[in-house]
Amino acid sequence: VGGTGDGSKVAEWEAAVASFVGVPHATVMNSGRRGMALIMQHLGIGVDDEVIVPAYTLKDLIPLIQRFGAKVVPADIEPGTFSISPETVQARITPKTKAILALHAFGAPCAILRINEIAQKAGIAVIEDCAHSFGATIDGQQTGSFGDAAFFSFETTKPINTFGGGMVVSKDAALIESIQKETANDTLDFEPVLNRMKRTQLEQTLFRFGLTFPFLALLTSPTFKESMTKLYRKMQPAPPSNIQYSDLQAELGLRRFATWEDRQIKRRATIDLLQSLLAPEIQLQRVAEGCTSTWCWAIAVLPCDAAPVRQQLLWRGIDAGVEDEIVDDIGALLGYTDCPQSEEAFRRTIMLPLYEDQDDQTVRKVAGALNAIVAKATKA
Ligand SMILES: Cc1ncc(COP(=O)(O)O)c(C=O)c1O
Numbered sequence: 001v002g003g004t005g006d007g008s009k010v011a012e013w014e015a016a017v018a019s020f021v022g023v024p025h026a027t028v029m030n031s032g033r034r035g036m037a038l039i040m041q042h043l044g045i046g047v048d049d050e051v052i053v054p055a056y057t058l059k060d061l062i063p064l065i066q067r068f069g070a071k072v073v074p075a076d077i078e079p080g081t082f083s084i085s086p087e088t089v090q091a092r093i094t095p096k097t098k099a100i101l102a103l104h105a106f107g108a109p110c111a112i113l114r115i116n117e118i119a120q121k122a123g124i125a126v127i128e129d130c131a132h133s134f135g136a137t138i139d140g141q142q143t144g145s146f147g148d149a150a151f152f153s154f155e156t157t158k159p160i161n162t163f164g165g166g167m168v169v170s171k172d173a174a175l176i177e178s179i180q181k182e183t184a185n186d187t188l189d190f191e192p193v194l195n196r197m198k199r200t201q202l203e204q205t206l207f208r209f210g211l212t213f214p215f216l217a218l219l220t221s222p223t224f225k226e227s228m229t230k231l232y233r234k235m236q237p238a239p240p241s242n243i244q245y246s247d248l249q250a251e252l253g254l255r256r257f258a259t260w261e262d263r264q265i266k267r268r269a270t271i272d273l274l275q276s277l278l279a280p281e282i283q284l285q286r287v288a289e290g291c292t293s294t295w296c297w298a299i300a301v302l303p304c305d306a307a308p309v310r311q312q313l314l315w316r317g318i319d320a321g322v323e324d325e326i327v328d329d330i331g332a333l334l335g336y337t338d339c340p341q342s343e344e345a346f347r348r349t350i351m352l353p354l355y356e357d358q359d360d361q362t363v364r365k366v367a368g369a370l371n372a373i374v375a376k377a378t379k380a
Pocket residue numbers: 030031032033034057058061103129131132152153154155165166235238
């Protein structure tokens with residue numbers, strides 16, 4: 001990988017994303033999480049403020065908001081789309097609400113237009129969590145261009161993988177400038193990126209051997225739960241916050257971006273095939289009308305608990321994720337008992353294997369096994 005290391009590739013990558021998303025400004029940092037925190041810092045989120053987040057999202061985001069002294073308030077999701085529900089957002093607004101974090105879950109756009117309306121009336125900022133949604137659209141308009149600011153993630157499982165990293169985009173030049181000031185003194189360290197590359201290679205090698213799957217099935221026992229979750233989320237702890245997003249990563253981003261459309265077409269074909277093969281009681285994530293999803297992950301809702309189904313899939317050599325290996329029931333974690341859709345999504349949702357260049361035979365095997373296991377589970 002080339003790149004002169006003088007920041008020129010980073011500037012090119014930022015310009016490419018800004019232009020693609022349709023916003024004037026973009027700036028990189030070493031993770032999506034840091035991007036979110038820097039947006040909130042610029043917005044002046046502080047003690048006694050409230051931030052509304054989806055009740056079904058990544059729990060790692062909570063402490064980043066609480067660190068400002070703010071209260072994290074979960075709003076329930078809509079069944080099927082996993083979109084933060086505008087009605088529950090409306091019900092959570094108080095005079096203390098400062099921002100709404102709107103997630104385009106698993107690559108499918110949320111009801112961001114309705115959320116913007118609600119936020120505008122209340123004078124609240126909207127931050128789009130585009131960690132999964134690079135390239136997703138609403139009536140042709142890119143996610144990331146609707147809110148006051150948005151952040152993308154370039155972690156290994158995301159639509160654009162640069163082995164870690166994030167980018168904030170915004171119409172607000174002052175917001176981008178203040179973030180650039182915060183990241184200006186970051187130091188270059190290739191170690192975290194190289195470690196991610198090595199890890200990915202190791203995982204790919206392991207998954208190629210069928211024998212690994214019974215081993216993984218054993219790992220789902222409570223003793224090994226934590227390592228299993230890490231494996232499925234394919235995440236490492238957030239890198240120390242002062243590491244620079246490098247020209248090397250920007251070069252990777254530009255290359256992945258160049259092939260993005262072709263890869264996306266193949267991904268949609270895989271999803272269409274999967275959809276046509278799954279039994280009607282197994283619901284792939286619903287994409288709202290007028291929207292396109294990136295299908296970052298293939299997420300389906302089962303008519304029964306997902307954990308025992310996953311266990312049986314693993315024994316058949318099929319890799320799938322459930323519960324907190326996907327995302328978390330933030331409502332429950334924060335002690336709220338009024339987010340029933342998130343609770344249900346947490347229990348009944350499964351992440352099916354979706355790899356680049358997945359062949360049709362694999363898709364048929366996954367759908368066939370899942371249909372059979374679910375049919376048996378629901379009859380019992
Ligand atoms: C919903 C959601 N938001 C934010 C992030 C943060 O991205 P990063 O890993 O780049 O910090 C992730 C990462 O998986 C995510 O799933």
